Amino acid sequence: MGGGYHSRSPEELRKFLEENRKQSSGGKFSRVRLIFILNLVLVVLVIGMVAKTMNPGAFTVQSSSPKLKIGSITLYVKSSREGKESFPTFFLFMKNEDNSKEARFPDISWNFKILLSNKDGINCVDTIWNVPQKTLYPGKIEFARFRLNDDAIDLLPPDCKTKPSENFLERIFRRAHSPSGLKLELIVSHKEGQKFLSIENP
Known part of the structure; x- marks a missing residue:
């Protein structure tokens, strides 16, 4: 026999109809709630994309050193903070002004050393940066990348790391990242002497 209501009692009929109504309204409520949540997520994503377009610095922090010219080569350093990383990545840019x-730069007579200190002046990183030699075409820019490996980053004290990244909504509505309190000095050594490139709050 098919499903449905099978009873001779009016009271049971009333209860049957009442239960059906509750089940129907409950399903409708769940669908409405699901549609609302999906719409809300879509709105947040749209706001995020607009905010990233209008204010990319809220998602990626980039700090740059002053430029240093050595012969026909201009050097400068940039740092970048992205995602959930607790340590910045550094980039050395090399431009051939000729x-x-x-x-060809650098040759074996050049040495690069990274010094990173925290706000209290404590030395966090002191290491040689083996910058690979690049062919710099006229007017063109090449770059080298430096980043500590994850094991070395984990061993750093908290004051030598950048603050953990905020969640998606905080990054959307905050105008800029808070200062890290760190200071980078890149020592560029050559037979003719030393030069320095520095970044505050990388």
Whole structure:
């Protein structure tokens, strides 16, 4: 026999109809709630995309050093903080200002050393940066990347790390990242002497 109501009692009929109504309204409520949540997520994603377009610095922090010119080569350092990483990544940019001939930089006579200290002046990182030699074409820019490995980062004290990234909503509505309190010094050594490139709050 098919499903449905099978009873001779009016009271049971009333209860049967009441239960059906509750089940129907409950399903409708769940669908409405699901649609509302999906719409809310969509709105947040749209706001996030607009905010990232209008204010990319809220999602990626980039700090840059002053530029240093050595012969026909201009050098500068940038740091980048992204995602959930607790330590910045550094980039050394090298531009060949000579518009007539290419250059090879750096050669073996150049040395690069990274010093990173915290706000109390405590030395966090003191290491050699083995910058690979690049062919710099006239007017073109090349770069080298430096980042500590994860094991070395884990061993650093909290004051030598950047603050954990905020959640998605906080990054959308905050205008800029808070200062890290760190200071980077890149020592560029050559037979003619030393030069320095520095970044505050990388």
